[in-house]
Amino acid sequence: MTPRRRQILDTAADLFAARGFHGVSVGDIGAAVGISGPALYKHFAGKEDILGQCLLHASERLLEGARALTADGGETVPGDALSQLIAFHTDFALSQPSLIVVQEREWGALGEQARAQVRERQLAYIDVWTRALRPHRPELSAAQARAAVQAAFGLLNSTPHSARISRTAMRDLLIRMARAALVT
Amino acid sequence: MTPRRRQILDTAADLFAARGFHGVSVGDIGAAVGISGPALYKHFAGKEDILGQCLLHASERLLEGARALTADGGETVPGDALSQLIAFHTDFALSQPSLIVVQEREWGALGEQARAQVRERQLAYIDVWTRALRPHRPELSAAQARAAVQAAFGLLNSTPHSARISRTAMRDLLIRMARAALVT
DNA sequence: CGGCTCGGTTAACGATGGTTAACCGACGGG
DNA sequence: CCCGTCGGTTAACCATCGTTAACCGAGCCG
Numbered sequence: 035m036t037p038r039r040r041q042i043l044d045t046a047a048d049l050f051a052a053r054g055f056h057g058v059s060v061g062d063i064g065a066a067v068g069i070s071g072p073a074l075y076k077h078f079a080g081k082e083d084i085l086g087q088c089l090l091h092a093s094e095r096l097l098e099g100a101r102a103l104t105a106d107g108g109e110t111v112p113g114d115a116l117s118q119l120i121a122f123h124t125d126f127a128l129s130q131p132s133l134i135v136v137q138e139r140e141w142g143a144l145g146e147q148a149r150a151q152v153r154e155r156q157l158a159y160i161d162v163w164t165r166a167l168r169p170h171r172p173e174l175s176a177a178q179a180r181a182a183v184q185a186a187f188g189l190l191n192s193t194p195h196s197a198r199i200s201r202t203a204m205r206d207l208l209i210r211m212a213r214a215a216l217v218t
Numbered sequence: 219m220t221p222r223r224r225q226i227l228d229t230a231a232d233l234f235a236a237r238g239f240h241g242v243s244v245g246d247i248g249a250a251v252g253i254s255g256p257a258l259y260k261h262f263a264g265k266e267d268i269l270g271q272c273l274l275h276a277s278e279r280l281l282e283g284a285r286a287l288t289a290d291g292g293e294t295v296p297g298d299a300l301s302q303l304i305a306f307h308t309d310f311a312l313s314q315p316s317l318i319v320v321q322e323r324e325w326g327a328l329g330e331q332a333r334a335q336v337r338e339r340q341l342a343y344i345d346v347w348t349r350a351l352r353p354h355r356p357e358l359s360a361a362q363a364r365a366a367v368q369a370a371f372g373l374l375n376s377t378p379h380s381a382r383i384s385r386t387a388m389r390d391l392l393i394r395m396a397r398a399a400l401v402t
Numbered sequence: 403c404g405g406c407t408c409g410g411t412t413a414a415c416g417a418t419g420g421t422t423a424a425c426c427g428a429c430g431g432g
Numbered sequence: 433c434c435c436g437t438c439g440g441t442t443a444a445c446c447a448t449c450g451t452t453a454a455c456c457g458a459g460c461c462g
Contacts, residue, residue: 038409053326056240059449069410072451076409081450138379139323142237177382178391184380185373185395192372195322196365204365211369214402215395222439243419253440256421260439265420 039077039087042067044132047088051132051194055085055143086148089141092133093155096126100162115166120212123190124205131194138191160184170217186212223261223271226251228316231272235316235378239269239327270332273325276317277339280310284346299350304396307374308389315378322375344368354401370396 045066049058060081061071078084103118127134141152163183164176171179189212193204229250233242244265245255262268287302311318325336347367348360355363373396377388 054238054240054323056238057327060451061449070412072412072453073410075451139238143241175383178387181380181383181388181391182395185376185392188376188379189369189373189399192369195372196368198361199359199365203362207362207365208369210402211366211399215373215399218394218398218402244421245419254442256423256442257440259421 036077038067042074042077043084043088043091046084047092047132047136050085050088050140051135055136055140082143082145082148085136085140086144086152088133089137089144089152090148090155092130092137093152093159096123096137097155097159097162099126100159104162104166114170116163116170116216117209117213119163119166120186120190120209120216123187124193124208124212127190127193127208128201128205134191135194138187167216182216186216189215220261222251226258226261227268227272227275230268231276231316231320234269234272234324235319239320239324266327266329266332269320269324270328270336272317273321273328273336274332274339276314276321277336277343280307280321281339281343281346283310284343288346288350298353300347300354300400301393301397303347303350304370304374304393304400307371308377308392308396311374311377311392312385312389318375319378322371351400366400370400373399 042063046058046063049062049066060074063081063084064071064074074081074084078087099122100119103122104115137152137156141149141156144152160180160183163186164179167174167179167183171182174182190208193208197204199207226247230242230247233246233250244258247265247268248255248258258265258268262271283306284303287306288299321336321340325333325340328336344364344367347370348363351358351363351367355366358366374392377392381388383391
């Protein structure tokens with residue numbers, strides 16, 4: 035992927051996160067990268083395609099990261115799988131808040147095919163988490179475990195809404211809270 | 219407030235929560251209540267005014283409910299203030315998910331004055347929570363306590379994103395997780 | 403040198419949005 | 433009975449949006 039495409043996707047994600055997909059015009063995106071309006075069509079098929087690339091990219095990075103952590107034979111790394119997932123997701127949310135926000139709230143604006151791809155990755159990501167949670171909470175049904183995982187996402191993804199403490203303090207706080215919420 | 223106004227606000231909140239403020243047209247709102255388009259201007263000053271009333275109403279109900287629970291001399295009710303706030307917020311989120319979603323993500327679409335009013339109530343609501351949390355976590359700074367409260371909101375407000383378990387089971391799960399996240 | 407591709411530009415188009423205007427039936431009170 | 437208000441309607445306005453068209457300079461390759 036060319037650097038220009040990456041730049042467009044990054045700034046578009048920021049704009050979508052701040053004002054919502056329908057609250058951002060292609061002119062806004064172009065202006066934010068220093069070009070104007072229709073020039074975006076040299077890089078993407080359209081506005082919805084830009085959102086789709088953002089979401090595909092984000093959901094893929096999350097899923098691949100989670101799978102890398104919990105791959106069979108990954109027992110050599112320290113700590114249990116759940117703690118690693120919590121740390122991984124926290125770091126992602128702290129370093130890419132816009133992607134987190136957009137992936138959480140704008141997937142409904144996609145066309146059918148792109149939405150299906152994103153949803154598939156998101157569900158697979160939830161599944162990795164749910165499997166990691168099961169050993170700690172054997173009394174939970176599968177549906178309850180999924181609900182608990184999504185509640186934990188809500189907690190970890192709240193990072194864009196605050197930000198008044200240092201990043202390391204926030205990381206520590208979120209990890210501690212998520213672990214307590216999930217395994218207690 | 220006339221029943222028609224309330225009906226418009228309720229269905230508008232649902233639409234805003236589902237597709238975002240800019241993703242809903244006044245025609246959509248009108249059609250959802252059985253009238254069409256410009257008839258809404260007999261009840262509200264404009265589209266932004268509808269959103270403003272939704273948010274004012276929601277933030278006021280949250281703040282008043284929280285203040286009623288933690289009013290001085292309210293020591294007669296059972297349990298500590300924090301647990302009561304958690305239960306109150308959980309019930310609100312479960313019964314009015316659209317208001318929760320809209321209040322969380324669409325306040326940026328308001329004009330300056332309405333946004334200021336909503337933000338004021340939201341900050342006051344956070345403040346009530348933070349004061350209730352302090353006794354349980356005296357080691358946290360004020361900023362850390364606020365961040366923890368907002369993370370707990372993220373957890374409790376995640377209820378619209380899932381929903382595959384019964385409401386009572388969800389209520390129990392959320393309350394348990396929030397309490398664990400906050401006081402552990 | 404000549405031409406092709408790449409990544410821009412501005413102009414224009416059609417659709418849609420929010421808002422206003424003009425009109426109108428129901429209905430309740432003097 | 434008449435009239436004003438209430439809550440609707442449809443038509444029209446203007447701005448904005450996403451998208452396409454037409455054009456153009458820079459650079460590279462043959």
